[in-house]
Amino acid sequence: MTRERAARFTYVGLDVAPTSLVGHYRLDELEFSERIDFANVDSLQRFGVDALAQLWYLLAGLSYYKAGAAHEVDFGETHLDERGEALIRASFLHGLGEFSFRNDLDLSDVRFEGGRRARWRSPAGAWLDPERVLIPFGGGIDSVVTVESLSSNLDRALFVVSPASGRFAPLEATAEVSGLDVVRATRALDARILQPDERFFQGHVPVTAMITLLASIAAAASGRGGVVMSNEHSASVDNLVWHGRGVNHQWSKSYAAEVAIGEAVGEQFSDDLRVASFLRDRSELWVAKVFSTLTQYHHVFRSCNRAFRQNVDERASAWCGECDKCLFINLVLAPFISRASLREIFHAEPLANPALGAALATLVGVGLDHKPFECVGDPHECASALVHVAAQPEWHDVTHLVDIASKLSAPPFAALLETQGESRVPAHWLR
Helix, strand or coil: CCCCCCCEEEEEEEEEECCEEEEEEEECCEEEEEEEEEECCCCCCCCCHHHHHHHHHHHHCHHHHHHHCCCEEECCCCECCHHHHHHHHHHHHHHCHHHHHHHCCCHHHCEEECCECCCCCCCCCCCCEEEEEEEECCCCHHHHHHHHHCCCCCEEEEEEEEECCCCCHHHHHHHHHHCCCEEEEEEECCHHHHCCCCCCCCCCCCHHHHHHHHHHHHHHHCCEEEEEECCCHHHHCCCEEECCEEECCCHHHCHHHHHHHHHHHHHHHCCCCEEEECCCCCCHHHHHHHHHCCHHHCCCCCCCHHHCCCCHHHCCCCCCCCCHHHHHHHHHHCCCCCHHHHHHHHCCCHHHCHHHHHHHHHHCCCCCCCCCCCCCCCHHHHHHHHHHHHCCHHHCCCHHHHHHHCCCCCCCCHHHHCCCCCCCCCHHHCC
16 A cells, blocks of 8 residues: 655653663654663763663664655754764664665655753763673674683673563573673663554664663673674664665664764763674675684574564574574674584474475575575675685585586675774773
């Protein structure tokens, strides 16, 4: 059906309590609220933390803005400094890039108004300890590798976000293996946005950026001076180009987003609170190689998105073995873990499934479509992994795998195990 865009989206206000946030929004005449409850944090009502909460509030609004894709956005009385505004504007344009593409809505026409600049104030973070860090943890190979590779001299804790419908079992099991303390946030989206409504536009929002800001709030409220993300080099690679702009499903995991978030946080805390991705200069293959040695996690971790649905009844209890994410994780681990061991982990063989041949071809860049709208590596990394795997005797019977590999021109496998590009990681996270 043809949907009409809303006229106006308004940021109504943010309530900040010692351990909770409630954001209020209006889309034309519809009212929405989102609530975050923190556990194992000190008070959110500390100098400077309120400014981070305002940033989260603005970014979280995209979950409700998208329902109507309004022509005008009113920031109201929300505190909005220069770099914070730059982050929010980029989030509307690029964080909603996939949403715009799928719905054929060019959001470059959105008009912004409102918001207020605070009087200049000195950065507020003297109580933050740079040796104490918080690690947003999703239970996949990326965050596991960060946890196990980060300097053990640091005081480390995990940060886990759960929906109000209940915690994710595989994530909790993987976190338990780490043995680290957990700081938590429970996210209660407005019930109206979770229900099917033919009036609403649907699509992807920059969730990782929202989680990064929630982690920054939790860190600052608890005296921690670092937020350690787990986003690799390839997260910056676009899926496609549309209206002259790159569209990246993983924009909120990209280097551009990391810099924008870091600058917006730094506007309030200078260098007292560092937000950076530990894996930024690493490839997916490097991460997979390190993960292959962490055998204690092999039978508890999960990266299949079907295990992380909001509705508890819809969550898969095991790897589905069919989706792009299952196929990708199987592919990048295959150079480092035996086929028999992979079968025990996945209870399936996505790489050997001929029905997934077209999906595999797309992953490695020779399919008929663009890179999947999933958190997967770039086609060059995938191609290099496939060429390497196809040369292994234990995979020679998988004819479609060998056939696709024969068509590829891939970068050298060893080169992808070296550092890749820039990194903002401070030296004390590495020693």
